[in-house]
Amino acid sequence: MKDEKFYKPSKDIIKSANVKNYEKYRQDAIIDLEGFWEDAAKELDWYKKWNTVLDDSKAPFFKWFKGSKTNIVLNAIDRHIKTKGKKVAIIYEDEKGRSRKITYSELNDEVCKFANVLETLGIKKGDRVVTYMPNIPEQAIAMLGCAKSGVIHSVVYAGFSHEALRKRINESGAKLIVFADGSYRKGKEINLQEIAEEALKKAPSVKKAIVVNNLEKKPKLNDKRELIWDELMEKASNKAETVKMDSTDPLFILYTSGTTGEPKGVVHDHGGYQVGISRTLKWVFDIKDNDIYWCTADPGWITGHSYIIYGPLILGTTTLMYEGAPIYPTPDIWWKIIDKYKVTVFYTAPTAVRLFMGLGDKHIKKHKLTSLRLLGSVGEPINPSAWKWYYEFIGKKKCPIMDTWWQTETGMFMITPVPTMDLKPGSAGKPFAGIQAFIVDENEPHEILRPEEKGLLVIDTPWPAMLTTLYNSPKRYIEKYWKDIPGYYLTGDYAMQDLDGYFWIEGRSDDVIKIAGHRIGSAEVENALVSHKDVAEAAVIGVADELRGEVILAYVLLKKGVNGSPKLKDELKQHVRNEFGPIAVIKDIEFKDKLPKTRSGKIMRRVLRAWSKGEDPGDLSTLQD
Numbered sequence: 265m266k267d268e269k270f271y272k273p274s275k276d277i278i279k280s281a282n283v284k285n286y287e288k289y290r291q292d293a294i295i296d297l298e299g300f301w302e303d304a305a306k307e308l309d310w311y312k313k314w315n316t317v318l319d320d321s322k323a324p325f326f327k328w329f330k331g332s333k334t335n336i337v338l339n340a341i342d343r344h345i346k347t348k349g350k351k352v353a354i355i356y357e358d359e360k361g362r363s364r365k366i367t368y369s370e371l372n373d374e375v376c377k378f379a380n381v382l383e384t385l386g387i388k389k390g391d392r393v394v395t396y397m398p399n400i401p402e403q404a405i406a407m408l409g410c411a412k413s414g415v416i417h418s419v420v421y422a423g424f425s426h427e428a429l430r431k432r433i434n435e436s437g438a439k440l441i442v443f444a445d446g447s448y449r450k451g452k453e454i455n456l457q458e459i460a461e462e463a464l465k466k467a468p469s470v471k472k473a474i475v476v477n478n479l480e481k482k483p484k485l486n487d488k489r490e491l492i493w494d495e496l497m498e499k500a501s502n503k504a505e506t507v508k509m510d511s512t513d514p515l516f517i518l519y520t521s522g523t524t525g526e527p528k529g530v531v532h533d534h535g536g537y538q539v540g541i542s543r544t545l546k547w548v549f550d551i552k553d554n555d556i557y558w559c560t561a562d563p564g565w566i567t568g569h570s571y572i573i574y575g576p577l578i579l580g581t582t583t584l585m586y587e588g589a590p591i592y593p594t595p596d597i598w599w600k601i602i603d604k605y606k607v608t609v610f611y612t613a614p615t616a617v618r619l620f621m622g623l624g625d626k627h628i629k630k631h632k633l634t635s636l637r638l639l640g641s642v643g644e645p646i647n648p649s650a651w652k653w654y655y656e657f658i659g660k661k662k663c664p665i666m667d668t669w670w671q672t673e674t675g676m677f678m679i680t681p682v683p684t685m686d687l688k689p690g691s692a693g694k695p696f697a698g699i700q701a702f703i704v705d706e707n708e709p710h711e712i713l714r715p716e717e718k719g720l721l722v723i724d725t726p727w728p729a730m731l732t733t734l735y736n737s738p739k740r741y742i743e744k745y746w747k748d749i750p751g752y753y754l755t756g757d758y759a760m761q762d763l764d765g766y767f768w769i770e771g772r773s774d775d776v777i778k779i780a781g782h783r784i785g786s787a788e789v790e791n792a793l794v795s796h797k798d799v800a801e802a803a804v805i806g807v808a809d810e811l812r813g814e815v816i817l818a819y820v821l822l823k824k825g826v827n828g829s830p831k832l833k834d835e836l837k838q839h840v841r842n843e844f845g846p847i848a849v850i851k852d853i854e855f856k857d858k859l860p861k862t863r864s865g866k867i868m869r870r871v872l873r874a875w876s877k878g879e880d881p882g883d884l885s886t887l888q889d
């Protein structure tokens with residue numbers, strides 16, 4: 265790593281950057297944290313100003329911009345109507361070539377209508393609404409409509425199956441679900457309605473379900489709670505008040521995987537969140553008024569919330585939503601889209617970069633890609649060879665790559681370069697201004713490590729877009745993030761800082777698996793396996809995969825009398841797809857007659873990891889058997 269040379273930004277990049285003396289801001293923010301974030305907050309609109317920037321009297325339940333009144337929709341839509349009403353807010357396209365452009369004023373109409381639909385259905389401030397849709401404008405409209413009404417949305421990624429969806433609906437106690445009838449993926453029709461209806465069978469809190477017609481045929485209604493989106497929207501008025509919220513009122517819950525089978529309901533608020541995501545997006549992706557910004561993530565994940573929908577809209581940008589796979593119908597579809605819409609900022613995941621790299625550069629050569637100015641990467645570490653390929657072939661050696669490290673919990677970029685910074689391929693750069701990050705020893709007393717030593721990545725300072733709690737589980741919030749390393753926020757990642765102060769993220773230290781950037785909890789996959797009639801116990805780990813970063817290796821203990829045949833392996837893989845979702849890619853299953861457990865019954869993944877690599881598992885004295 266030490267041999268990596270710096271990639272320096274061009275004079276043009278430096279000249280045009282929104283922030284020129286970034287290093288000074290970083291230094292100043294260490295001394296005056298509140299001043300730094302207060303300046304960022306002043307760039308936004310508020311109904312009423314805050315009394316304090318940061319109230320830490322009940323830490324770790326930090327309160328940002330306490331005393332203020334706001335709503336993220338005030339900043340994402342309302343304030344743009346006069347000046348940017350005719351500007352395109354959302355460009356949408358799908359793999360069938362269907363496309364739409366929605367201006368800020370049209371978006372406002374739709375969001376107002378949806379807010380009125382919510383009111384008609386009796387959904388009130390503080391109620392929860394689950395959405396289950398692909399990357400389509402209705403997803404954004406539903407989220408923004410909820411926010412406008414003070415209703416808490418909880419988006420469930422459309423790659424999750426009925427069991428995972430049901431769990432998230434029930435955990436949040438949602439009164440309403442909005443789902444699409446389906447989507448087209450690599451030429452196939454995915455029936456989301458069937459999955460949603462299966463989940464609804466055991467979801468008593470849900471009083472109504474709205475079906476968005478995204479397929480080319482009309483949906484049939486099979487559950488008496490179901491209503492049709494278009495019919496409701498047609499009747500609704502396009503005028504609605506934006507509800508004045510406290511800064512700390514919840515905006516959304518996003519369930520994410522942790523160490524247990526129960527997903528964690530990460531809660532983000534209206535006030536701090538909007539400040540954190542808008543400042544980071546403006547500085548890191550250097551957003552300008554004429555940008556066409558494309559983040560290829562999905563709104564089902566935090567990246568979609570912060571940096572497809574809310575962040576870009578707050579900055580009054582044009583954001584592109586593409587519904588489809590990277591290389592379908594042709595391997596160059598993404599490059600076509602970039603040229604077609606003259607995309608200037610492109611933000612994707614390392615797994616996609618590696619996929620394209622494997623295809624060679626012939627598909628890229630057909631396209632100009634000259635509109636691109638900046639590139640981004642997120643979701644998992646990007647290996648230096650993929651970084652260099654991305655830089656050379658997509659960025660044509662003139663677009664800096666922003667390798668942004670952050671999490672569902674952090675809400676915003678935490679460790680990241682900015683365009684004026686010298687870059688090292690594979691490093692996420694330095695903590696953003698106002699963020700102090702350290703590497704601490706995994707073993708007690710968790711001392712701060714020296715440069716070049718690998719340890720646990722922790723964050724010292726609170727930041728405005730931080731999670732406010734875990735939904736209905738404040739105790740778990742403290743236990744998961746603030747207890748193990750007292751005084752710090754524990755990220756769950758291993759990392760190293762080099763002698764130049766650059767951070768290198770080395771993957772998760774807990775039971776989270778990152779498959780193609782998707783965050784998956786091993787326990788949820790294990791539960792899916794155990795729900796099969798032949799399985800007694802199961803344990804899964806993530807193992808390295810060249811394309812996807814990680815994939816799953818499963819160890820399964822079968823019930824007595826069942827034989828572990830190759831046919832059963834296939835059946836189990838299919839079972840996990842059905843129960844959990846196709847995103848849990850299982851590479852292989854090994855049948856075992858015992859699984860390594862501690863005396864308290866906890867699976868020892870350390871031993872499984874050693875097994876998978878054919879290594880010695882080390883000290884086994886705590887094993888049950």
Ligand code: WTA
Binds near residue numbers: 667671673771
């Ligand atoms: C990983 C995604 C290396 C990391 C925004 C983190 C990364 C987890 C990077 C959070 C990056 C995210 N380099 N690793 N640039 N970005 N990660 O909650 O392990 O889906 O803890 O949020 O992704 O995943 P999540």
